[in-house]
Amino acid sequence: xxxxxxxxxxxxxxxxxxxxxxxxxxxxxxxxxxxxxxxxxxxxxxxxxxxxxxxxxxxxxxxxxxxxxxxxxxxxxxxxxxx
Amino acid sequence: xxxxxxxxxxxxxxxxxxxxxxxxxxxxxxxxxxxxxxxxxxxxxxxxxxxxxxxxxxxxxxxxxxxxxxxxxxxxxxxxxxxxxxxxxxxxxxxxxxxxxxxxxxxxxxxxxxxxxxxxxxxxxxxxxxxxxxxxxxxxxxxxxxxxxxxxxxxxxxxxxxxxxxxxxxxxxxxxxxxxxxxxxxxxxxxxxxxxxxxxxxxxxxxxxxxxxxxxxxxxxxxxxxxxxxxxxxxxxxxxxxxxxxxxxxxxxxxxxxxxxxxxxxxxxxxxxxxxxxxxxxxxxxxxxxxxxxxxxxxxxxxxxxxxxxxxxxxxxxxxxxxxxxxxxxxxxxxxxxxxxxxxxxxxxxxxxxxxxxxxxxxxxxxxxxxxxxxxxxxxxxxxxxxxxxx
Amino acid sequence: xxxxxxxxxxxxxxxxxxxxxxxxxxxxxxxxxxxxxxxxxxxxxxxxxxxxxxxxxxxxxxxxxxxxxxxxxxxxxxxxxxxxxxxxxxxxxxxxxxxxxxxxxxxxxxxxxxxxxxxxxxxxxxxxxxxxxxxxxxxxxxxxxxxxxxxxxxxxxxxxxxxxxxxxxxxxxxxxxxxxxxxxxxxxxxxxxxxxxxxxxxxxxxxxxxxxxxxxxxxxxxxxxxxxxxxxxxxxxxxxxxxxxxxxxxxxxxxxxxxxxxxxxxxxxxxxxxxxxxxxxxxxxxxxxxxxxxxxxxxxxxxxxxx
Numbered sequence: 001x002x003x004x005x006x007x008x009x010x011x012x013x014x015x016x017x018x019x020x021x022x023x024x025x026x027x028x029x030x031x032x033x034x035x036x037x038x039x040x041x042x043x044x045x046x047x048x049x050x051x052x053x054x055x056x057x058x059x060x061x062x063x064x065x066x067x068x069x070x071x072x073x074x075x076x077x078x079x080x081x082x083x
Numbered sequence: 084x085x086x087x088x089x090x091x092x093x094x095x096x097x098x099x100x101x102x103x104x105x106x107x108x109x110x111x112x113x114x115x116x117x118x119x120x121x122x123x124x125x126x127x128x129x130x131x132x133x134x135x136x137x138x139x140x141x142x143x144x145x146x147x148x149x150x151x152x153x154x155x156x157x158x159x160x161x162x163x164x165x166x167x168x169x170x171x172x173x174x175x176x177x178x179x180x181x182x183x184x185x186x187x188x189x190x191x192x193x194x195x196x197x198x199x200x201x202x203x204x205x206x207x208x209x210x211x212x213x214x215x216x217x218x219x220x221x222x223x224x225x226x227x228x229x230x231x232x233x234x235x236x237x238x239x240x241x242x243x244x245x246x247x248x249x250x251x252x253x254x255x256x257x258x259x260x261x262x263x264x265x266x267x268x269x270x271x272x273x274x275x276x277x278x279x280x281x282x283x284x285x286x287x288x289x290x291x292x293x294x295x296x297x298x299x300x301x302x303x304x305x306x307x308x309x310x311x312x313x314x315x316x317x318x319x320x321x322x323x324x325x326x327x328x329x330x331x332x333x334x335x336x337x338x339x340x341x342x343x344x345x346x347x348x349x350x351x352x353x354x355x356x357x358x359x360x361x362x363x364x365x366x367x368x369x370x371x372x373x374x375x376x377x378x379x380x381x382x383x384x385x386x387x388x389x390x391x392x393x394x395x396x397x398x399x400x401x402x403x404x405x406x407x408x409x410x411x412x413x414x415x416x417x418x419x420x421x422x423x424x425x426x427x428x429x430x431x432x433x434x435x436x437x438x439x440x441x442x443x444x445x446x447x448x449x450x451x452x453x454x455x456x457x458x459x460x461x462x463x464x465x466x467x468x469x470x471x472x473x474x
Numbered sequence: 475x476x477x478x479x480x481x482x483x484x485x486x487x488x489x490x491x492x493x494x495x496x497x498x499x500x501x502x503x504x505x506x507x508x509x510x511x512x513x514x515x516x517x518x519x520x521x522x523x524x525x526x527x528x529x530x531x532x533x534x535x536x537x538x539x540x541x542x543x544x545x546x547x548x549x550x551x552x553x554x555x556x557x558x559x560x561x562x563x564x565x566x567x568x569x570x571x572x573x574x575x576x577x578x579x580x581x582x583x584x585x586x587x588x589x590x591x592x593x594x595x596x597x598x599x600x601x602x603x604x605x606x607x608x609x610x611x612x613x614x615x616x617x618x619x620x621x622x623x624x625x626x627x628x629x630x631x632x633x634x635x636x637x638x639x640x641x642x643x644x645x646x647x648x649x650x651x652x653x654x655x656x657x658x659x660x661x662x663x664x665x666x667x668x669x670x671x672x673x674x675x676x677x678x679x680x681x682x683x684x685x686x687x688x689x690x691x692x693x694x695x696x697x698x699x700x701x702x703x704x705x706x707x708x709x710x711x712x713x714x715x716x717x718x719x720x721x722x723x724x725x726x727x728x729x730x731x732x733x734x735x736x737x738x739x740x741x742x743x744x745x746x747x748x749x750x751x752x753x754x755x756x757x758x759x760x761x762x763x764x765x766x767x768x769x770x771x772x773x774x775x776x777x778x779x780x781x
């Protein structure tokens with residue numbers, strides 16, 4: 001599976017986004033805030049867990065999370081460049 | 084109606100009793116260091132250097148219980164030392180705790196997951212209400228016993244509840260405060276939130292990273308005038324203001340401008356009938372997390388109209404003792420009034436850029452301390468403020 | 475008198491938003507499930523996804539209480555004996571099974587007892603006094619006593635609630651910590667309480683709760699004695715324990731309908747409330763006692779009923 005599709009599935013699973021399918025998440029749309037999926041700072045921490053458990057990438061500074069996890073595109077870029 | 088404080092007791096990493104706590108506060112000695120137990124040894128914590136068995140024998144405790152209950156017994160017994168029970172003085176206990184008997188539960192649950200032999204009887208200790216019942220039993224108190232569990236504001240809320248029950252005539256005298264022991268559950272929990280500092284915490288510092296956890300218990304005895312006439316106790320200080328308000332912003336984070344904190348400080352001043360500039364010292368919640376300290380600073384600036392009185396976070400000595408913090412810091416507030424001293428905020432080098440507020444950095448003696456404001460804020464946006472005044 | 479302007483329960487009974495729940499009561503049997511509403515009507519999907527059963531139940535009944543009164547609550551007081559057990563157990567599993575430093579925080583955040591009242595303040599956008607009491611089987615009484623204080627202090631409407639959550643693990647504690655025949659489950663009952671009467675008919679006269687093990691009979695005597703009410707004047711008693719203080723035809727064992735959770739007496743109050751209206755009777759007493767915990771007594775009165 002392509003990385004971005006895989007990420008979407010993992011996000012739906014990790015965050016219990018039971019009403020969403022991968023098709024509902026656009027690659028360039030913001031994940032946080034009311035314009036996006038409505039995710040918040042707790043979800044940002046869950047993303048850090050996801051990156052650690054699925055991609056063995058550690059993020060020590062949670063204040064970077066919002067930028068890294070802005071969208072599926074930015075997350076995928078970050079994963080690619082930190083593999 | 085006056086609410087008198089006629090007893091206090093505390094156990095924390097900086098001391099087994101009020102006197103030891105006071106001495107270490109004055110000597111600017113933190114007790115936060117590498118932990119002693121399996122789950123705490125990798126971190127800097129404010130741990131009490133006794134095993135449960137040592138606590139029982141050192142402090143002559145007769146009642147069985149979780150570590151949280153044992154710590155509570157030590158501090159509550161000191162607070163109630165030289166107090167007697169009288170038939171016509173309605174006496175209660177209200178204790179705050181967030182973990183309750185989690186220290187025994189997590190041990191048992193670990194065995195259960197591993198498939199080891201388990202002793203289900205140990206789950207008797209789990210409920211937070213049982214923690215208070217065990218403390219009450221050690222003190223010989225029956226009748227009104229209650230537990231408040233609002234995370235890190237629990238003890239402050241227990242103190243507030245006690246004051247309101249006295250004011251309404253429901254009780255004449257009440258032992259109030261809180262207790263929490265260090266657990267793997269809470270250490271791992273705060274790490275999962277990534278607000279844990281692996282070095283010494285730096286409340287109100289621009290480079291603060293997060294908190295150090297601690298354990299302990301702190302209680303004060305509240306009495307009405309009518310109660311004092313029977314008990315003959317001499318007041319150490321008075322509790323004059325209290326309030327609780329909701330931030331209603333986020334499950335864990337404080338609102339950027341500290342709306343809930345502003346509400347609770349404002350209302351506590353109203354209850355006390357005081358103006359902001361009557362306050363001589365603020366014992367801040369000051370956990371040293373980036374979010375709390377900024378939000379609390381902004382709330383302080385708003386309440387005091389830019390002229391924030393001397394303030395500090397004593398969590399730089401004890402670590403954040405969660406539900407116990409409001410109890411321990413209430414004892415410190417009374418000590419500040421009694422001894423005319425203001426406690427410093429350790430590890431501070433540079434003020435937070437956005438606010439420029441500088442806390443007390445060295446112990447200040449011979450100060451006029453008439454009124455102390457103490458903040459305790461908990462998860463779920465639970466904000467509490469207490470005001471202590473010279474008797 | 476502290477009038478009940480609204481009561482809402484989610485239990486094993488068809489109790490949610492019914493006018494007279496007593497007509498619908500069925501004794502709980504093995505396999506019985508909670509009557510839950512569609513929670514999407516109460517919480518946005520973006521918030522709902524995280525919420526454990528106790529949080530969903532509590533938010534739904536809290537919102538129904540808010541809906542019933544036109545003004546924001548001036549205080550929120552909640553009793554829970556064991557708090558958010560689903561998330562507590564979940565995080566215990568995380569702590570013990572995940573290797574390394576990075577742990578999922580959501581269950582920890584939602585494991586504290588005041589997650590319930592905190593979430594309600596968020597959902598109702600309510601900035602007022604917000605308290606969580608936990609004193610084993612008398613947790614609801616403690617929240618009620620606080621609510622009464624709030625009303626006496628001049629707060630107009632108080633949201634009073636009780637919620638507890640059963641998890642499968644509790645069954646392992648039988649018969650050592652929990653009695654072996656108990657049907658361990660969950661439930662939530664919330665009230666909009668006020669000294670203002672307006673359209674309300676039923677109110678809570680008084681509540682007494684004690685931790686120590688005293689005899690139920692002497693507690694009832696002193697409670698009713700202080701209120702100067704004769705035992706014979708009590709029309710119905712909802713109880714979870716045996717007492718010979720009242721004739722058996724006046725006694726209803728509420729736990730048969732609620733199942734076992736340590737704040738189920740709040741559902742007893744709900745049953746008593748509906749019964750007094752339906753029967754046009756004056757007094758109902760809710761008696762709550764367990765061998766491990768304390769004794770709680772709550773007296774309700776119907777203002778419309780004749781003596």
